[in-house]
Amino acid sequence: MVAYSFRKRFVEPIRTGSKRQTIRADRKRHARPGELMQLYCGMRTRGCFLIDETICDRVQSVRLSFDGNVVAISSLRFGSPMQEITGAKALDLFATQDGFGDWNDMRAFWREEHGDISEWRAVLLTWNPLSQAHAPQAVDADRSR
Secondary structure (H helix, E strand, O other), X not given: XXXXXXXXXXXXXXXXXXXXXXXXXXXXXXOOOOOEEEEXXXXXOOOXXXXXXXXXXXXXXXXXXXXXXXXXXXXXXXXXXXXXXXOHHHHHHHHHHOOOOOHHHHHHHHHHXXXXXXXXXXXXXXXXXXXXXXXXXXXXXXXXO
């Protein structure tokens, strides 16, 4: 099980299911597909709390190009680009899936967090909606007797 910390602004989008991905710097160990993920707000602070637990769906390499307005997503195993996201609507959609209002909001957040960078290479982790991760398995009434 791997834990990830989020800022307060992302708690509600995670809980409602509109944020089902996170972009993280490479580190020794990320969650793997099928593995339980713990999503916290404010880890290592006095106000830390568990948002929820969910199941990791996919782990991919991602390159955010803020000057070129491109998001390139590729397989960690093979490294070749699987998907390039360009154009205002597609970039806005990607940003909203990550809990931002739009691409410009995401760019402003990155600039605030990491300075005036033009590119960011990281890992994109996606998870199943929280309700699906914790949904009780349906029981067939005829089989349970």
